[in-house]
Amino acid sequence: MRGSGGRRARRFVVAGALVVAGVLVAVPTGVRKAAGVAAADGAAGADRVAGADGVAGPGGGASRVPADGPSAEAMTLPAPTGRYLVGTVALHLTHRSRTDPWAGRRTHRELMVSVRYPARAGAGRYPTAPQLSAREAAAFDARNNFSEQVPPGKVRWAATRTSAHVGAPLAAGRSSRRWLPVVLYSPGVGDPRSFGSTLCDELASRGYAVVTIDHTYEAPAVEFPDGRLARSVLATELAKAQKSGRITELLRKVSGVRVADVRFVLDELAERGAASPVPAGLRRALDLRAVGMFGQSAGGFTAAQTLHDDRRIKAAVNLDGVMGYTQRDDDPANPSTVGREGVDRPLLLMGMAGNTHHTVASWGAVWRHSTGTWLRDLTLRGSRHASYTDAEALVPQIARRVGLPRTEVTALIGTVDPARAVAAQRAYVSAFFDRWLRGRDDGGLLDGPSGRFPEVQFVP
16 A cells, blocks of 8 residues: 555554554455554552652664574663653543443443653652553563564563653642643554653653553553453454444544543543542642643544644644544545644644655645644654654664664664654654743744754745
């Protein structure tokens, strides 16, 4: 399958489906099934208590390089560059007035979310959160977005640590209690909330509270505090949709479930007193008048659609996500409401090489219908779809361990230098939220090309 302008469409295998630009398509014969990741901050259900004002909560060529196998050292994620260390707490949320749309009529919708936040200088004494819990890592090892390139048992998925310290004390606010703008993060279909840790930890280190959301039953295994694993239902749902010819309806459902999840999380963040799931010290610091959202792939669509649907979101970033219910980037059929109506608040689009509002039909629709508001369309030259996830940092390390050909590496994350890709994403996403949630001057970074980041192209 090819996208607009003859470009090869993005392919990521997810639980019996390919995710192309954030939507599900059929798996060709012989393609391995795979799924995204689910993750928790530390062992699920483990209680950690911080200090008095801290946070308490639950838990080119085809030549190959030598492989060093699963016994090799753990992979690492880029350390954040902000002034603060990062703390994290995992929250288990239950929506008791909403039945789970995937699990059946008798089951309430349950979510695992994490809050990243700026932590005190002593946070280094607290353990760093794993990207995946042990049980989730086992599921990911069996089914993941790299399964065509990386056989099971070759990578120590459970050994990757984030930069966030579990239960570390919250940094002191300098001017008022409600000093933390809030940014929500939604991952791509089948990915875990932890697969954007590089950007989420960066924002937290710069003084944001970042709320990452697992969309339950998309990932192969979301682990709850009592040890239950909620496994992906997407393979079953896709098979039913293919049989009945209702793929568009499935895509609508996936998007609708995600937006409802986000709106519920916003409701929970606003709860006060004993009804709040957020630890008191952190809750008092959240500025819910300054809420933004970003996501990758389907998560980027979720961010834009929630911006359209819910005025509590003041600004949003879509990292390479199609914003319509279609299987092709260039297909204008089955638009979403954000595509038909646009948005009236700031929206930043960042796409892989070749993806712009001129080539991606749903982006063009949002662009045309969003009048009188701030819009930017940026391209990260040499990038691929997964460049906007932790894959940008992890794939080169995986390549060294299992001997991936360079051609396979570039197919996954492109030709852009990984360190430059990470730096550019950090700079532009942070500048966007600084401008629209904090009213801070970004030195014109968002207004035109910068010599600091020649990898970033502004699309008129």
